[in-house]
Amino acid sequence: MRDIQEVIAQKERLVAQLQKEIETLKTAATILEANVQDADKPRSRPEMVAAILEQVGQPMHVAQIADQLRKRFKVPVKKTNLGVLLFRYSQRESRFYKVLNKPNTYGLLKWRSDGEKGDVIRLQPEIEGHLQKAGT
Secondary structure (H helix, E strand, O other), X not given: OHHHHHHHHHHHHHHHHHHHHHHHHHHHHHHHHHHHHXXXXXXXXXXXXXXXXXXXXXXXXXXXXXXXXXXXXXXXXXXXHHHHHHHHHHHOOOOEEEOOOOOOEEEEXXXXXXXXXXXXXXXXXXXXXXXXXXXX
């Protein structure tokens, strides 16, 4: 009978050890899951704007984008600063484009139709040169 009691005690210790390992693995899984979710979150303003536009699925006005940045990402943003950022990206034909005949409205470059590609808004050369000298 004494041998059975020793085996039971040994198995109980083993079960306790396994329970500790299970808890450790659950904690690790939670940490890894949080890291993966953080990696999926946009980190820069252009990434956040692109995520908003992707979700909406159509071009948006700067004011609407700014409101969404505040609501979704809790990011303080001025409409004028955001407008300048999006305009510069659209000028470089990088990530965003300015919708023709709709002031301060931008969409994702990948949405732009072939007919719109030649219609990129360009500044007058003297204004563009002045902006480059000013470091903008």
